[in-house]
Amino acid sequence: MFVTSVKPAEQILQTPPAWWPSYFEFKNYTEVFQIMPLFEYLKNSIVYSLTTTIICVLLACFAGYSLSRFRFKIRNASIVLILSSQLIPWVMSIIPFYFIMQSLKLNNSTIGITLAYSIWAIPFCTLMLKNYFTSTLPVEIEESAMIDGCSRMRILFVIALPISIPGIVATAIFSFILAWNEYMWASIVLSETKYKPLSVGIHDFIGQFGVTPSVSLFMAASVITTLPILLIFGFLQKYLISGMSDGAIKG
Numbered sequence: 001m002f003v004t005s006v007k008p009a010e011q012i013l014q015t016p017p018a019w020w021p022s023y024f025e026f027k028n029y030t031e032v033f034q035i036m037p038l039f040e041y042l043k044n045s046i047v048y049s050l051t052t053t054i055i056c057v058l059l060a061c062f063a064g065y066s067l068s069r070f071r072f073k074i075r076n077a078s079i080v081l082i083l084s085s086q087l088i089p090w091v092m093s094i095i096p097f098y099f100i101m102q103s104l105k106l107n108n109s110t111i112g113i114t115l116a117y118s119i120w121a122i123p124f125c126t127l128m129l130k131n132y133f134t135s136t137l138p139v140e141i142e143e144s145a146m147i148d149g150c151s152r153m154r155i156l157f158v159i160a161l162p163i164s165i166p167g168i169v170a171t172a173i174f175s176f177i178l179a180w181n182e183y184m185w186a187s188i189v190l191s192e193t194k195y196k197p198l199s200v201g202i203h204d205f206i207g208q209f210g211v212t213p214s215v216s217l218f219m220a221a222s223v224i225t226t227l228p229i230l231l232i233f234g235f236l237q238k239y240l241i242s243g244m245s246d247g248a249i250k251g
Contacts (some may be wrong), residue, residue: 001226005029005219012215028220035217037193038224041201045180046228047110048197052117052179053172056125060171063122064129065156069142079130082123090120094185107189113197116185121175128174132167133160169236177229198225 004012006024032038067079097116098107106112137160145155161168183199190196196204202221 001219002223005216005223007216025216028216029224032217032220032224036201036205036221038198038201038221040194041196041198042224044110044195045197045199045225048113048117048186049176049179051110051114052121053176055114055118056121056175057168057172059118059122060125060129061156061161061168063126064131065133065160067126067130068133068137069139082126085123086127091184093120094188097185098188101189108192108195110195112189113186113195114179116189117175117179117182121178125171125175128171129164129167132164132170136167137163166238173232173236176232180229 003019003021005028006026007021008023008025011021067075101107101112101116104112106115141159141163142155145159150158180197181199182197183203186197186200187203190200193201198221202218202225205218205221
């Protein structure tokens with residue numbers, strides 16, 4: 001993808017294909033910013049993804065900790081309900097979600113996008129953190145803290161969450177990537193350019209200019225879209241791997 005994005009136009013469709021460009025055409029990157037409002041799309045994607053991540057991590061921390069530590073009447077039923085929700089394809093909820101957002105006048109809005117993303121991501125994030133708290137956080141530490149006079153809320157913020165940083169980071173990365181890559185819902189509810197994320201903006205770019213005559217520009221836009229995820233994964237890879245593996249030990 002990167003090699004194609006810096007190829008000269010005459011080498012992209014030549015026969016036989018040139019696997020390596022004779023020279024690098026970096027002007028494709030500057031040109032793609034001039035042709036389409038890529039900065040606006042990038043800003044929208046960052047806002048949607050970060051907002052979704054914050055909401056999901058906050059709610060999943062409280063819900064996951066509650067399911068892993070407290071014993072209440074509907075605990076098992078709640079876990080089964082959350083697991084069952086993962087068996088239903090999220091695409092099936094798009095139509096009812098659309099009518100709900102339309103009735104609330106949340107189409108073409110940041111709230112409508114992030115609310116839907118959060119609702120779809122929270123169940124899985126809750127299961128991830130519930131499993132992580134259960135498998136990696138010793139109950140004895142919390143019992144010792146309670147003997148010393150710590151409340152449950154203080155134990156959560158002072159002991160449980162700092163110990164569970166890898167699991168929280170893994171959950172945050174999952175919710176961020178889900179929101180960053182999502183296309184279908186955004187393409188349905190967003191019609192104004194000022195609200196569109198990168199995934200929808202690039203698709204509009206294809207439809208407007210055509211793939212064949214603008215392959216290098218399309219690839220340059222795709223590299224720009226993929227780069228933030230690669231950087232996040234590269235910096236937080238160790239937390240992601242340990243968080244996913246530790247959380248999968250025990251349900």
